[in-house]
Amino acid sequence: MEVEETRLPGIGTKHELTTGEGRRLAVVRKRAGGRELAVHDEDDPDACLVTLALSDEEADVLAELLGAPSIIERLQRLNEQVKGIVTEAVVIDAGSPFDGRTIAESMTRARTGSSIVAVLRGGEMVLGPGAEFRFAPGDTAVIVGSATGTAAAARLLSGA
Numbered sequence: 001m002e003v004e005e006t007r008l009p010g011i012g013t014k015h016e017l018t019t020g021e022g023r024r025l026a027v028v029r030k031r032a033g034g035r036e037l038a039v040h041d042e043d044d045p046d047a048c049l050v051t052l053a054l055s056d057e058e059a060d061v062l063a064e065l066l067g068a069p070s071i072i073e074r075l076q077r078l079n080e081q082v083k084g085i086v087t088e089a090v091v092i093d094a095g096s097p098f099d100g101r102t103i104a105e106s107m108t109r110a111r112t113g114s115s116i117v118a119v120l121r122g123g124e125m126v127l128g129p130g131a132e133f134r135f136a137p138g139d140t141a142v143i144v145g146s147a148t149g150t151a152a153a154a155r156l157l158s159g160a
Contacts, residue, residue, distance in 0.1 A: 035059040060124055087142060088114075088150035090157045094137035097159045104131035112152040114145025 006014045012030040019025065024040035026048075035054045041047040054062065092099055098106050109115055119126045119133065120140040126133065135141070143153045154160075 037062075060126065063127065064125060084146055085144065086147045086150045087144050088154050089120075090141045090143060090154045092135045092137060092139040092141060092157060095159075096135075096137075096157065098135050098157055099137050101135060102131060103129060103133045103135075106135075106157060108143070108153050108156060111156060112145065112149045114143045114149035114153040116141050116153075117144050118142040 002017065004016045006016070008014055008028065010031075012028055012032075014026055014028045016024060016026045023042065026036075026038040026040065028036040028038070030036070033056055035056070035058075037052045037054060038048045039050045041049050103116055106116075116129060117127070119129050119135070119142065121136065121138070141153075141157055143150050143157075145153065
């Protein structure tokens with residue numbers, strides 16, 4: 001399935017896709033926060049039948065309902081397909097060196113060559129957390145990289 005990405009100057013980024021039934025959907029991620037979900041008219045692809053404004057929290061819940069938790073399963077299948085890619089899940093315990101600190105402060109990518117691609121918090125998944133994302137006790141960081149890199153990232157984040 002192809003997703004078209006369009007930058008909207010001063011607004012954000014629009015992602016569009018066409019479903020198997022030929023329906024056109026768009027998601028606009030606003031720079032100021034929040035999302036808009038649009039369903040286009042079948043007869044006029046420039047017209048929207050419905051536009052829904054979603055807060056960041058509502059967008060996260062919708063993503064989870066649509067299958068965001070399956071991303072870990074997909075990453076594990078990718079591990080099987082692409083040699084050398086490993087995923088690791090690391091719990092941030094209270095008292096960890098990064099409890100209350102941001103991803104940027106951890107410098108995980110620079111130190112280990114691995115990337116934090118998601119964080120599980122309270123049953124919800126934050127996909128692609130930004131550098132400003134602040135860890136809290138009980139968070140599970142999902143890390144992708146080489147076996148050596150993910151092991152180093154696990155040691156770094158757990159304080160081992």
